[in-house]
Amino acid sequence: MATSTPIADRAHRRGRGPASRGPLVIRRGRAAREGRSVTLTALTAIMLVYTLLPLAWLVINATKTQEGLLNSFGLWFAGDFALLDNIGTTFTYNGGIFTRWLLNTLLYVTIGAGGATLLATLAGYGLAKFDFPGKKGVFAVVIGAVAVPGTALAVPTFLMFANLGLTNTPWAIIIPSLVSPFGLYLMWTFATDAVPKEILESARVDGSGEFRTFFRISLPLLAPGTVTVLLFNVVATWNNYFLPLIMLKDPDWYPLTIGLNAWNQQAGTAGGEAVFNLVITGSLLTIIPLIAAFLLLQRYWQSGLAAGSVKE
Amino acid sequence: MVSGHSNVRGAWRTQDRSWIGWRFVGPFMAVFALVFLAPIAYSIYLSLFRTRLIGGTVFVGAGNYLDVLRDPQFWSAFTRVAVFLVVQVPIMLFLALLIALAIDSGRLYGSAFFRIAVFLPYAVPAVVATLMWGFMYGTRFGLIGNINQALGVSLPDPLSPGLILASIGNIVTWEYVGYNMLILYSALRVVSPSLYEAAALDGAGQLRIIWAIKLPALRGALSIATIFSIIGSFQLFNEPSILKALAPNSITTYFTPNLYAYSLSFAGQRFDYSATVAIVMGVITMVIAYLVQLRGTRKAV
Numbered sequence: 001m002a003t004s005t006p007i008a009d010r011a012h013r014r015g016r017g018p019a020s021r022g023p024l025v026i027r028r029g030r031a032a033r034e035g036r037s038v039t040l041t042a043l044t045a046i047m048l049v050y051t052l053l054p055l056a057w058l059v060i061n062a063t064k065t066q067e068g069l070l071n072s073f074g075l076w077f078a079g080d081f082a083l084l085d086n087i088g089t090t091f092t093y094n095g096g097i098f099t100r101w102l103l104n105t106l107l108y109v110t111i112g113a114g115g116a117t118l119l120a121t122l123a124g125y126g127l128a129k130f131d132f133p134g135k136k137g138v139f140a141v142v143i144g145a146v147a148v149p150g151t152a153l154a155v156p157t158f159l160m161f162a163n164l165g166l167t168n169t170p171w172a173i174i175i176p177s178l179v180s181p182f183g184l185y186l187m188w189t190f191a192t193d194a195v196p197k198e199i200l201e202s203a204r205v206d207g208s209g210e211f212r213t214f215f216r217i218s219l220p221l222l223a224p225g226t227v228t229v230l231l232f233n234v235v236a237t238w239n240n241y242f243l244p245l246i247m248l249k250d251p252d253w254y255p256l257t258i259g260l261n262a263w264n265q266q267a268g269t270a271g272g273e274a275v276f277n278l279v280i281t282g283s284l285l286t287i288i289p290l291i292a293a294f295l296l297l298q299r300y301w302q303s304g305l306a307a308g309s310v311k312e
Numbered sequence: 313m314v315s316g317h318s319n320v321r322g323a324w325r326t327q328d329r330s331w332i333g334w335r336f337v338g339p340f341m342a343v344f345a346l347v348f349l350a351p352i353a354y355s356i357y358l359s360l361f362r363t364r365l366i367g368g369t370v371f372v373g374a375g376n377y378l379d380v381l382r383d384p385q386f387w388s389a390f391t392r393v394a395v396f397l398v399v400q401v402p403i404m405l406f407l408a409l410l411i412a413l414a415i416d417s418g419r420l421y422g423s424a425f426f427r428i429a430v431f432l433p434y435a436v437p438a439v440v441a442t443l444m445w446g447f448m449y450g451t452r453f454g455l456i457g458n459i460n461q462a463l464g465v466s467l468p469d470p471l472s473p474g475l476i477l478a479s480i481g482n483i484v485t486w487e488y489v490g491y492n493m494l495i496l497y498s499a500l501r502v503v504s505p506s507l508y509e510a511a512a513l514d515g516a517g518q519l520r521i522i523w524a525i526k527l528p529a530l531r532g533a534l535s536i537a538t539i540f541s542i543i544g545s546f547q548l549f550n551e552p553s554i555l556k557a558l559a560p561n562s563i564t565t566y567f568t569p570n571l572y573a574y575s576l577s578f579a580g581q582r583f584d585y586s587a588t589v590a591i592v593m594g595v596i597t598m599v600i601a602y603l604v605q606l607r608g609t610r611k612a613v
Contacts, residue, residue, distance in 0.1 A: 044426060054448065074455040074458050153590075156352070179343050210332055239436075264557055280447070295428065
């Protein structure tokens with residue numbers, strides 16, 4: 001592993017040994033003495049308007065009826081406040097199919113993203129802490145796979161799964177979600193620093209088995225990295241569009257993303273009812289859990305991402 | 313699990329330890345083989361055959377590849393994502409760089425809020441982001457329509473064939489600028505404060521510090537962000553595929569290589585040719601990503 005040594009060296013040179021796993025992003029200090037600038041804040045706020053405006057648009061328009069959408073100004077509320085009605089209708093429209101899509105999404109996220117995180121944590125730890133035959137091959141194959149366009153795999157995966165009778169079942173979504181090369185890479189760089197060799201050595205001397213050592217000692221040390229990988233896997237699975245688009249025909253198995261898109265397309269079909277108010281309200285409901293997760297877990301993912309990204 | 317062996321361990325410890333890593337890496341690699349390696353092998357196999365209505369499936373060797381390379385629809389799609397890549401990626405990364413530098417400078421009021429707010433769009437699914445922007449683009453009941461009505465002007469339609477690629481570029485920029493900002497910002501945070509102190513003692517101004525210390529420190533992170541953006545651009549699919557419902561006249565079935573591969577498979581049932589298109593794009597992506605990485609690391613030396 002030619003690459004792992006310089007990485008470890010660099011981390012130590014910067015004084016970030018295993019001991020300082022804290023969220024390094026929080027560190028300021030040099031900031032304070034420079035003095036804050038109103039001009040710079042105002043200029044950067046332009047960017048803030050750009051990123052937040054569409055979200056504001058979404059919130060505002062989720063309060064409008066289908067008619068209100070068509071004849072009111074986009075960035076202000078219409079006369080009637082229909083948010084609660086819209087939410088109610090979103091959940092009951094078409095026999096409550098939205099609830100079904102939400103439950104499907106939760107299923108795919110729990111098993112897919114949860115499983116992907118477990119596999120990536122185990123494998124990343126294995127790559128970081130053990131020497132074994134074929135290790136270089138594993139590394140090369142996985143890193144090479146990151147560059148393979150995910151969508152390039154979709155058609156052959158679909159054909160394979162069709163032969164196995166897995167298309168149009170939850171397995172068609174869950175199995176491909178279980179592999180996250182990016183998660184593996186992140187866990188590998190993270191585990192290199194976070195779990196000191198000495199602890200593993202002394203556990204071995206005490207006769208602790210490798211898996212017991214992993215669950216009792218290493219896993220808690222890996223927590224910030226694991227939370228980061230979990231969060232990013234949850235986002236990837238929750239937001240997955242291409243895979244379910246090709247794998248699923250039956251609306252009963254749709255996740256939220258495909259369902260919302262189907263509602264949007266409905267207006268364009270012959271005799272289809274235009275339900276843009278439901279598309280907008282459903283979109284808002286779809287993004288709230290993820291935004292909440294990112295806000296609540298900030299401390300974890302920001303430090304985890306930092307650890308992964310600094311190390312080329 | 314393994315602890316039962318402890319009494320024997322001493323004897324074959326060295327061999328045992330050399331294989332034990334596989335117990336951790338094995339489960340990942342098994343699923344990886346199933347959903348990465350097998351489909352790649354299968355699509356290479358598919359690309360060597362051709363199914364005809366009459367005569368069944370025949371081996372054609374490189375025939376499909378030669379067809380792709382002579383296919384004007386493929387090249388039209390490829391050129392479109394290449395233009396997208398050359399224009400959108402630099403704009404997005406430049407914006408991300410500016411914000412990262414602004415937040416890192418420590419001179420913003422409420423910098424923690426800026427950091428999280430700019431990043432938030434990353435948590436929004438492509439479907440929702442595209443629908444939102446698609447509605448806002450609308451000249452009939454979207455924001456553009458509102459502006460036209462209020463000011464009595466007629467702005468060009470963002471969903472028209474001439475502007476659709478720029479409109480998609482805007483959506484993608486919105487989705488990923490915060491993510492890239494965070495990668496660059498994280499790289500800036502590990503620059504040792506002593507470097508800044510030394511620079512300040514030498515009388516270096518902010519711009520000089522950015523040029524001489526911060527930008528060199530960002531080289532690795534920038535090259536990673538560039539590679540991910542290149543891969544993303546060549547894979548462009550979700551945004552045009554979803555916008556198609558709102559702008560059916562502007563987005564063709566071969567708008568991007570991926571959309572083309574998708575249409576070939578699921579509208580045309582031409583799986584072999586579709587697999588070939590996917591492989592050709594995969595190889596091009598890998599070559600370009602490799603060249604960028606090579607350039608990134610060579611500069612670093």
